[in-house]
Amino acid sequence: MRIYLDHNATTPMRPEALEAMMPYLGARFGNANSIHGWGREAKRALEEARQVIASAIGAREKESIVFVSSGTEADNLAIKGAAWAGRPRGRHILTSAVEHHAVLNTCRSLEEQGFEVTYLPVDSEGLIDPESVQRSLRADTILISLMHANNETGVIFPIAKIGQLARQPGIVFHTDAVQAFGRLPIDVEALGVDLLSLSGHKIHGPKGIAALYVRPGTRMVPHLHGGQQERGRRAGTENVAAAIGLARAAELSVGSMDVEADRLRRLRDRLEAGILGRIEGAQRNGHTDRRLPNTSNISFRGADEESLIFALDLEGIAVSAGAACTSGSLEPSHVLQAMGRRPDIDGGGLRFSLGAGTTEAEIECALDLLPGLVERIRAAAASGRPAPALAYG
Numbered sequence: 396m397r398i399y400l401d402h403n404a405t406t407p408m409r410p411e412a413l414e415a416m417m418p419y420l421g422a423r424f425g426n427a428n429s430i431h432g433w434g435r436e437a438k439r440a441l442e443e444a445r446q447v448i449a450s451a452i453g454a455r456e457k458e459s460i461v462f463v464s465s466g467t468e469a470d471n472l473a474i475k476g477a478a479w480a481g482r483p484r485g486r487h488i489l490t491s492a493v494e495h496h497a498v499l500n501t502c503r504s505l506e507e508q509g510f511e512v513t514y515l516p517v518d519s520e521g522l523i524d525p526e527s528v529q530r531s532l533r534a535d536t537i538l539i540s541l542m543h544a545n546n547e548t549g550v551i552f553p554i555a556k557i558g559q560l561a562r563q564p565g566i567v568f569h570t571d572a573v574q575a576f577g578r579l580p581i582d583v584e585a586l587g588v589d590l591l592s593l594s595g596h597k598i599h600g601p602k603g604i605a606a607l608y609v610r611p612g613t614r615m616v617p618h619l620h621g622g623q624q625e626r627g628r629r630a631g632t633e634n635v636a637a638a639i640g641l642a643r644a645a646e647l648s649v650g651s652m653d654v655e656a657d658r659l660r661r662l663r664d665r666l667e668a669g670i671l672g673r674i675e676g677a678q679r680n681g682h683t684d685r686r687l688p689n690t691s692n693i694s695f696r697g698a699d700e701e702s703l704i705f706a707l708d709l710e711g712i713a714v715s716a717g718a719a720c721t722s723g724s725l726e727p728s729h730v731l732q733a734m735g736r737r738p739d740i741d742g743g744g745l746r747f748s749l750g751a752g753t754t755e756a757e758i759e760c761a762l763d764l765l766p767g768l769v770e771r772i773r774a775a776a777a778s779g780r781p782a783p784a785l786a787y788g
């Protein structure tokens with residue numbers, strides 16, 4: 396039995412999304428910018444996909460959706476685009492210490508260009524205080540970028556509340572909703588955001604496609620130069636097939652969200668209660684309720700997370716520690732550290748993230764295996780023997 400519990404890293408594509416894409420990988424191959432029939436056919440499909448994404452996040456105009464290649468690109472375009480456009484007014488950016496590296500490293504690159512960034516702390520449950528955002532505003536603040544849901548812990552930031560307190564004319568408000576989209580109801584009007592990032596491969600859509608919502612009137616300098624695609628905001632021939640796949644996956648994820656959230660929460664809670672009940676020294680990371688329904692992050696004192704990932708992998712079970720892009724390294728999680736956890740003492744966090752295909756039988760199987768694996772790794776660590784493998788790649 397192979398059990399995939401790493402849906403925050405990526406998800407298997409829905410067959411319906413693949414099916415919707417196929418004609419545009421074959422006979423309907425036109426360039427959406429061509430004026431002949433092939434081009435018009437591709438353009439029509441692209442605009443329909445744009446409308447679906449706009450509707451899925453409550454955006455009034457489909458033109459507010461910019462298709463890009465990844466959530467990382469959406470974050471880069473949002474942050475650098477808004478920072479460069481706002482430079483004449485100020486140089487200060489507000490973000491949090493627990494953002495995905497797509498945001499953190501983009502902010503760091505802007506610091507090298509003379510911007511000043513405040514990385515707001517979180518509490519021990521991973522939550523941010525909306526008033527701390529308001530208190531950290533400066534006269535020269537031009538951008539706030541805060542994630543909607545954390546990829547490691549699933550903890551949800553109160554974006555609408557933060558917007559009410561901190562949003563002001565002249566300050567652009569961006570949220571990275573890559574993990575939240577398709578898992579939480581999202582309405583850009585209710586959230587009060589100017590920019591919002593989402594990504595296809597997290598919602599059972601294809602990789603290589605994502606979108607940035609840009610509220611009409613938001614000033615943003617493009618970072619790719621070339622043709623006038625995406626209304627001059629992102630040059631490069633559009634990936635029509637992938638945009639269609641993203642739209643189909645979005646329709647299905649948003650359409651089944653309520654039922655699916657209940658189902659996943661039940662399975663996740665069963666997994667979590669089982670682990671915490673059966674394994675001494677196991678500790679949940681992140682707020683109990685203010686979390687994505689599919690995510691659980693647990694530390695096992697005395698058992699390092701790489702060894703656990705490897706041991707589970709040998710049993711056919713995929714989980715992860717931190718972000719997928721850093722799970723092969725021994726770097727402790729910046730998210731858990733920001734929450735005051737001590738990975739060397741408490742154990743690093745193991746992330747279990749469930750998805751559309753996760754079943755009760757899979758959860759029971761993982762629960763049966765875990766206590767023995769944790770015990771073995773603890774025993775190896777206590778005896779000074781090397782952990783089963785640290786070169787997890």
Ligand code: PLP
Nearest residue numbers: 465466467495497546573574594
């Ligand atoms: N932001 C968050 C919160 C994420 O979890 C991820 C991916 O893990 C990204 C951004 C980057 O998205 P992508 O993998 O599409 O580049």
